[in-house]
Amino acid sequence: MSRRLPIYILLDCSESMAGEPLEAVEVGVYTMISALKKNPYAIETAFLSIITFDAKARTLVPLTEISAVAPPSLSIRPGTSLGAALDLVRESISRDVKQTTLESKGDFKPMVFIMTDGQPTDDWQGPIARLKAVKPHLAQIYAIGCGDDVDFETLSQIADVCIHNKTLSTESVAKLFVWLSASVQSQSATPESAISLEKKIPLEKGMELINTDSPPKFTGQNKRLSFHVTCLNTKQPYMMRFKLYPGGSFFMADDVVKLPLDFFSDGAMKSPPVDTSLLQGVHICPFCGADGWGKCGFCGHLFCLTPQTPSRIVCPVCETNLALSSNTDSFSIDGSQG
Template sequence: MSVRRLPVYILLDTSGSMRGEPIHSVNVGLQAMLSALRQDPYALESVHLSIITFDVEAREYLPLTPLDEVKLGEVIVPDAGATFLGAALELLLQRVDRDIKKTSDEAKGDWRPLLFVMTDGSPSDLYAYREAISQVKTRNFGSILACAAGPKAKQEILLELTDRVVTLDTMDSAAFSGFFKWVSASVAIGSSSAGVSGQVSLPPPPPEVQLVF
């Protein structure tokens, strides 16, 4: 009897403005998130993680991988680069359609996937972004959470994708670590309550992370 998977997709902004301390802080935060999730027996049993990065193009940095097999190298940022979040959502849709197992007569499929998006700007490909949003909404995500990091991130653009938007005022390792700790807590709750229909309830964010209402 195989355990049902909880697919978790993380979209990370690697545009030029993330160079230096911000991307270093993201790497530290990702490792902290992995460590936290691996200590959670529910998560270890069910969570499969995928990471898509986006700058002038979108890339599948980590294909959907069981949590205990995830090995993360350093996420790097090109010298310059736009913020092609629309392209990242298009790639996400392709991967979700390829990866997610649907329930059949023979077997139960995956739990509803969770999606986390982190950006420090706004989409350079706004038209593609808006086109992709309508498609994302048909894919039955258990929860979509977006993070507007730093002063240039546009919350109102992210609110078009999801009503669950958080902000980070600063882009240092304390802020990103706080965000990724919150992601891991949200995933842990998602993995233990995966059978519950409706949106996954989220834990209260740490002080570095503000919810936008």
């Protein structure tokens, strides 16, 4: 068998990717795979694996020759288990990639691309230490952080090269995958090259190289907040998102995104509570059109409400009978972890 170039793509499918960003990533992956299937070097050399991470890490595409890769469909879950994804990629490389021995040349050095929009929510120090402990150096790791809330202090410790893709718009994600596709094609043509990809393939507009020796300080102050809400009428889950108002003293209503019905199947995780006095603006329930929301005093879950909602309701999550109070004082609610 000829020497292979193993490529691992790790995709963040946490809830902060819900909606347009995830659709853009799905299209990007599809477009990249189509392009690689037309490239003679990639067909000859590149093998692709796709791993997603959210509450868990999952191998959606095991290491497969390009011509046989089917683009996966992606779905979102709570959490950003990057540590679990790093363990999974290390195990896969150790199992699937042929090492060079005295008798024969092994596969080319694997490339790992991590695409994330936030901060890991699991332990990543253990997994990255295990990955780096393997000698010789197991893979060249590129981390591509997208959007406003990326923790580059952490990513700089994980990756050899960090790139900031400044937004998660459909257009910018498409450009990112153009770069990724060109990079894989270039490496497939010269798989022994140790030149870092961003030096060979110019970064697209909106992408910027991060200095991993002095990455931007991560303050922990997110610019976005999101909350899970259950529709009182249909019991379907959705997420309402807020973004930090310029100047930074409160959060404005941004958008709502429907969540899949099985969204909580791997368990919801909670992040530090947020005082509702910091939240401004109106979200419309995407299922019934209600323009407000309330909190169950028993289970703490949020549900949609209107001024016309009867004063006695049943919590759509814990099914406790509730008497609605018109208390307008601020209270604290649990943010979701993304």
